[in-house]
Amino acid sequence: MAADDLEAALDGVIARFDLGEYEITAYLAVLQHGELTASEIAERTDIPQPRVYDTVRSLGDVGLVELKEARPMKVLAIDPREAFADFQASLDELVEDLSARYTAPAREPEAVSLVKSRPTILRYLEDIVDAAEYELQLSLTPALLARFEGALRRREDDGIATEILLSPAADAPDPDTFDYDAVATTVKGRRGITTPVVAVADGDYSMYATRESVRGDNDRYGVVFNRTELGFLVSAFLNTVLWTTAETIASDGSELPFPRRYGTIRRCISDLAALEGEFHATIEGRNVATGDDWVVEGRVGTVSFGPNRSVATLVVETEDGPVDVGGQVAAYEDIEAYEIRVGRDAPPGV
Structure with missing residues (x-):
């Protein structure tokens, strides 16, 4: 025109x-x-x-x-x-x-952003899906799953480990008619309409939005944590509150390829606890006692969850002895992990 x-x-x-x-x-x-x-x-x-x-x-x-x-x-x-x-x-x-x-604006990333408009919230959700390099965790409505199905299929083809929680579960597509394996490795459903919309890429770039804000209702909001340590709040909430109270809808059941990268310790432990054989890990993080950067390499020893996944235990056996690995803001463990790499035969290179 x-x-x-x-x-x-x-x-x-x-x-x-x-x-x-x-x-x-x-x-x-x-x-x-x-x-x-x-x-x-x-x-x-x-x-x-x-x-x-x-x-x-x-x-x-x-x-x-x-x-x-x-x-x-x-x-x-x-x-x-x-x-x-x-x-x-x-x-x-x-x-x-x-x-x-339309020319997309070049946005300067901010550590924390409060967003209120539905279009802006959806743009950030799309950006988080596209930004993931190895791990993607989402809490979506069935309508949002349909909206982002194409992007999720592309990310699955890229080898991104994707977990999706859908709510209300009663409105989720039937596994007999919807190809869940094409969009995620694991999909769960959660009852009710109170579940927020959440997205986490690689454990740090994340967003929390009320369900009302995605519908376009007034006086609602979303919060975006862009590559900041505060992003663990969203990741921890998704892993310990939402994911543990949901039922599995579909899982691809395929054997996980190694080496693998993890941004969240709970997903790492969840994978390793269900597998047999010996694993080795490289942990990038910082010493909990001194705050110094620290890279830990060794054989994976203990992996386990406490009740409701509130306590996650990962021990790496190094040449200098065992090292307890914790997630972000770890206090009791030896190292606060930023990124975890796991291999079968040897610790993967950084």
Whole structure:
């Protein structure tokens, strides 16, 4: 669609939001560039500088852009497929043409982010799925499973170890009609609608969102922990509270390939406790007593869980004696593990 036709079609749609010429002009500018400051919008359009802030806040109020409160304030484009998702099917052609102009904004990662809009929460969820290098744990609704099925299939093909919890379990697809093995190594179902939406990539990049926020309800939120030690809070909650109160729906039952990498000690122990034979491990982490970086190599000795997986025990037999391995914020163990690598014949290289 030509630019003039696109602007005319968009003008008709925007009328439903009761927005004016300045809002239309600003929206197209942000959509094309992905991210602009107020000054940049004024430079690229004929909108007077004093009117820019009111203009972009109007766009933010109806969910067409995302405002990042900073100095200077940044205006980020929202994918039109999300912004116009509730419109009638007759608008599909317009939305696709807008999407062709969309340039994804370059986001500077923050350690902790509070997000409130449904499109932003879904974008972070997609980013976490794509960012996983070896381990992915998810708590999803059946609708979100359908939404991200293609991405999960690609991640499974990439060899990512994926665990998915679905709730409410009664709405989960029937294993006889849905190929769970194509999207995850293990899938569980949890009763009820109180289970939050959770995503953890490699044990540290994680997100917690209320179920209401994913539905688009007001006054709800999601919290994103981007490569920060605080991410263990989400991982620990998923492993000890949600995963242990769910029932298995499907498991691929295939023999696990080694060497393997783990971001969470509980998933490592869960795998090793169910397997026979000798294993060797390389642990990257830090000394619990001194805080110094520490790499531990040796044969895997004891692996076990306490009641409800609240206590996880992993002991590595090294040349200098046994080393107790703990997860993030470990206190009783010798080493706080950042990453665990396990092999059959020898400790895998770092």
